[in-house]
Amino acid sequence: MSFMPMGVGAPVPLPKTRMGRWKASKTIVKESWRLLMLDKEILWFPVISGLVTLLVYAAVGYTYFLTVLGGNFNALETLEEKGFDIVSLVFLFVLYTLSFFVVNFFQAGIMIIARARFSGRDLGFADGIAGVASKLGKLFVWSAINATVGVILAQTASRSRMLGNIVSMLLGAAWNIMTFFSLPALVLNDVSIPGAFKESASMVRRVWGETIIVVFGVGLFFGVIVGVGIIVCFVAAGIAFEVFAAETLSVLILLGVLPLFIIIVLITASALGAIFKTALYEYASTGQIPAGFSPEIVQDAISRK
Structure with missing residues (x-):
């Protein structure tokens, strides 16, 4: 069963070529790097994202330490033994929501600039921020949804250390896979939140080929x-x-x-990862190979069924 995304025509027919996973991952990094060098301002997005995220953790953590724990470090041991109470879960939800929002906001900025580059346009940092600014409401709601899932997984992990952690890890991986294309769908095609989830899940089910392996390979590349x-x-x-x-x-x-x-390395990996995810989404949703990427790379990463 073929997937015809959003009314566009069938994908561009490409030659059936294959390359090794490691070689493909290195090629992805190289081609994403080439695009990054054309838009170096993209690097500011993960830099600012990291700094703001640290501020969020510091602010929420310090507030929690003073108001809930009473400034007592010994209370941390009690919390670890008894698990999360309602107030702690509320703070965790706030922390996750704000953190996800910051990360999603700046990742979205990268995606807007990258997609413009695919079509030959040259956008700057301010253009990326302006493009995301019109979608703040949807990004915040989507971040809150992810935070809710995160809190549930944290609760699951705290119930039973070994089994809970395993279940939490598997459920978290499943959620990340099913929502892999949700952010670019929200930002680049301006669909609703339910629509973004459905579109991502549909792409994962119907056009998902070797993306997990290739993305893992890119992560392994930077890990090395x-x-x-x-x-x-x-x-x-x-x-x-x-x-x-x-x-x-x-x-x-x-x-x-x-x-x-x-x-x-982490800043560079974050920027390159967002660029490649945008390229994958562009091909999965339009059938067109993004400018600057090898057809065999994108085709192998998303093998249509």
């Missing part, structure tokens, strides 16, 4: 980079300490260079 960076930094710190007796330099490498390196 982080792993190599950690090893290099620890080796460099060890050499600085043992060979040159430079204790200050060793500490600087581990507490300065290493965290900065990891942050840079």
Whole structure:
């Protein structure tokens, strides 16, 4: 059964080509990077998103610590033993809602700029923000829905440590897969929240081929980079300490260079991931290969059934 998205014609026929998962993941990163270099302002979105998210966690966490725990660190142990009460769940819901909203807002900005680039237009940072601003209401409601799911999963995990964590992890993975295309549907095609969920679920059921594997491969690619960076930094710190007796330099490498390196990789990975998700959605919803991406890559990532 073929999927005909939103009234557009059948997908562009493409040659049946395959490449290895690892090679495909590297190619995806390379092609997304090429687009990122055309719109470097995209990098500001994950940077600001990360900073605002930290502020949200600090503000909500500090408020919870003072009002619910009474500024008593020992109360944390009691909370861990007894689990979440109603007030704690409300704070958790607020934290999740605000965090999801911040992440979704800035991811949406990347998607707007990326889609414009696919059609040859050059948008700036302000254009991305302006494009998202008109969808604040829907983004907030969608974030609240995700927060509700997150709270339910957190409750499930807290009921039974081992079994609860397994069930929570599986349900969370299922939810993330089913809603994989919901954000781009909300932002790029301006559909309703129920419509975005249905469209995403329909795409997942009917056009989902190797996307999970490819997206996982991209994550693994950056994981390897982080792993190599950690090893290099620890080796460099060890050499600085043992060979040159430079204790200050060793500490600087581990507490300065290493965290900065990891942050840079995470920012880049976030930006490239949003770009590629936009490319996948563009092909899944229109049948057209986004400019700048190899046909075989996008076709293999979404194999139509």
